Amino acid sequence: MSNTSGQPWAEEIYDRLRKAKVDTFCYVPDGGHKRLIVRCNEDPEVKAVPLTTEQEGVALAAGVHLGGSRSVLLMQSSGVGNCINMLSLIDIGRFPFLGIVTMRGEFGEGNPWQLNMGRAVQATLEAVGVHCLRAETAEEVAEVTQAAITMAFGAEMAVCLLLSQRLIGAKAF
Amino acid sequence: MNTAPRLLDRSRAVPLLIGKHEDFLIVAGLAGAAKDIGNLTKESPNTFLLGGAMGGAAMVAAGLAITQPDKRVLLVTGDGELLMALGSLATIGAVQPKNLAIVCVDNECYGETGDQPTHTSFGIDLKATAEACGIKTTRLVTSEAEMAEASALLRQSNGPVFVLLKVTGAPPPQYSRNWQASETKTAFRKALLGKR
Numbered sequence: 565m566s567n568t569s570g571q572p573w574a575e576e577i578y579d580r581l582r583k584a585k586v587d588t589f590c591y592v593p594d595g596g597h598k599r600l601i602v603r604c605n606e607d608p609e610v611k612a613v614p615l616t617t618e619q620e621g622v623a624l625a626a627g628v629h630l631g632g633s634r635s636v637l638l639m640q641s642s643g644v645g646n647c648i649n650m651l652s653l654i655d656i657g658r659f660p661f662l663g664i665v666t667m668r669g670e671f672g673e674g675n676p677w678q679l680n681m682g683r684a685v686q687a688t689l690e691a692v693g694v695h696c697l698r699a700e701t702a703e704e705v706a707e708v709t710q711a712a713i714t715m716a717f718g719a720e721m722a723v724c725l726l727l728s729q730r731l732i733g734a735k736a737f
Numbered sequence: 738m739n740t741a742p743r744l745l746d747r748s749r750a751v752p753l754l755i756g757k758h759e760d761f762l763i764v765a766g767l768a769g770a771a772k773d774i775g776n777l778t779k780e781s782p783n784t785f786l787l788g789g790a791m792g793g794a795a796m797v798a799a800g801l802a803i804t805q806p807d808k809r810v811l812l813v814t815g816d817g818e819l820l821m822a823l824g825s826l827a828t829i830g831a832v833q834p835k836n837l838a839i840v841c842v843d844n845e846c847y848g849e850t851g852d853q854p855t856h857t858s859f860g861i862d863l864k865a866t867a868e869a870c871g872i873k874t875t876r877l878v879t880s881e882a883e884m885a886e887a888s889a890l891l892r893q894s895n896g897p898v899f900v901l902l903k904v905t906g907a908p909p910p911q912y913s914r915n916w917q918a919s920e921t922k923t924a925f926r927k928a929l930l931g932k933r
Contacts, residue, residue, distance in 0.1 A: 588803065611803050613832055616824030623793035623825075627764070627800020630785060630922065632930045635800065653790035653797075657918035 573705040573731070574599035577664065580706065581636055584713045586662070587611060588628050588635035590621040596666030596732035597638045618643035619650040626659045634717055637663040642681040644724075648692055654722045655693040662716035663694070663724040672734030682729075689724050698726040705731070742879060747842055747904040752777050753881065754840060754902055755811070756888045759783060761838070762801060762929065766794035766814035768849035770842055772909035774813050780915055782928035788916050792822035795829065795839070802834035805929070809836050809892060816843040816857045823866060829897055830871025838891040838898045839867070844906050852906060867899035875899040 578600055581589075589604035590613040591597060604612040615621050621637035628635040639647075644665060654661045668675070669682020686696045695715060699708040705727070712725040751773040755761070758777055763784045765774035771786040778784045787794050798812035819826070819841050829837065845858035857863060864875050874896055876887045887900050915921055923933050 588800070611832075613799075613803070613828065616827050619792065620796045620822070620825055620828055623790065623796035624800035626793070626922075627797040627802075628804045629800075630762075630764075630797070630925055630929070631801045631804025632926065632932075633804045650790050650793050653787065653793050653918070656789070657922045659922065 571599040573702045575603070576706045577709050578603045580709050580713060582607070582610075584634065584717060586634045586636050588613065588624070588633060589638065590615050590624050590635060591638035592618050592621075592640070592643050594638070594640035594666045595735060596640070596727060597664070600638055600664075618646040621663075622647050622650040622654060622661070625661050626653050626657060629659050634660070635662075639663060640666050641668045641685045642678060644685045644689060645681045648688055651689075651692040651694060651722065658720065659722070660716050660720040661694070661722040662712060665724050665726045666732050667726055667729045669729070671728065671730040673729060674734060674737035685726065694722040694724050696724050696726055698728065699731060700728045701731060743845065743903045743905050744880065745878075745902070745904045746907045747773055747844065747902075748907070748910045750881075750884075750902060750904055751813070751840075751842060753884050754878065754888055754900065755813075755891070760892060761809050761811035762805065763811045763813065764794055764798040764801060765812075766818040767791055768815060768818070769844070769909040770794070770813045770815045770818070771914060772912045773842060775914045776910040776912040780921060782924040785921055785925050786914060788914070788918065791818055792825070794818060795822050795825035798837060798839075799825070799829050799832065799834060802837040803832065806834075806836055809838065809894070810834070811891060812837065812839045814839070814841055816841055816845065816863060817847045817855050819863060820856055820861075826867055826870040826872065833871070833897060835894060835896050838900070839872070840891070840900045840902055842902050842904055844904050846906050848906065848908060864899065864901040872897045872899045875901070877901050877903065879903045
């Protein structure tokens with residue numbers, strides 16, 4: 565990523581998740597999630613769970629809810645494709661679910677392999693019952709994050725917050 | 738390679754191995770494992786059965802275990818489901834939930850879809866896989882003589898435990914289950930947390 569060093573909007577996301585009592589962070593890394601991954605691993609109150617594939621985080625979210633707590637899954641848009649069948653568990657069980665997706669394959673993408681899932685993220689998530697909210701700019705991240713938190717843990721819906729590639733910055737190739 | 742003979746019938750072996758099921762919060766994977774556990778617990782509220790989302794049971798159990806570190810969590814899953822989610826064993830090994838016990842009921846076939854052979858029938862060894870994934874305490878159970886020790890291990894509290902229960906291809910017990918996971922989820926949470 566060309567501009568992951570600052571990511572002040574990521575601090576905003578982290579603080580709001582923690583304020584909402586999200587205490588389990590699971591992830592497959594992405595440059596756009598760099599700050600969140602650092603923050604959750606530094607936080608002694610948080611369980612940070614690295615995954616081998618994103619679908620593990622979907623199942624983990626169900627288990628964390630059964631146990632009475634809250635989790636978030638951090639992933640890249642390509643990872644959404646790995647989650648689709650597992651999201652049936654969330655839908656049939658009416659589990660609250662929050663995913664935060666850093667988008668690739670859109671604004672300024674230099675790697676054509678990212679284009680397919682970049683295009684398919686919202687359509688596939690919605691097809692399996694996940695509501696999508698999207699933040700285009702740093703200025704709207706806080707508000708959209710709060711909306712996603714309220715919908716996921718207040719209304720107990722399945723929600724993904726999509727962070728646009730314009731926001732996170734296109735990777736240089 | 739694991740070439741142990743398969744003599745145990747799951748209908749008898751699973752209850753024998755688990756013993757008093759109330760000692761655990763139980764997550765069971767789809768198909769045969771869900772029938773084994775549904776028949777054992779009659780879906781008492783310490784039980785959450787998956788009915789699909791193949792490959793998901795291990796991480797549901799892991800999420801429950803890290804969230805409830807003072808409870809003993811038992812995952813019961815089949816060889817077919819676990820083969821679909823081998824990465825979950827690596828994640829469990831990385832996280833090392835001390836209160837998670839895993840029983841893999843290995844019949845070496847996909848019993849739900851016509852008994853097609855799974856990879857374990859070709860000698861792929863899930864106990865060795867679990868060990869390689871950092872689950873240090875493992876057992877292979879092929880006879881009733883090995884049950885008592887393995888059953889006690891499921892209840893130990895110093896690390897994830899993996900028991901590979903080799904069974905014949907005989908079908909699981911008949912059990913008419915609740916397919917509505919939103920209901921069983923709510924019952925589970927009410928019993929554990931006192932709230933929906």
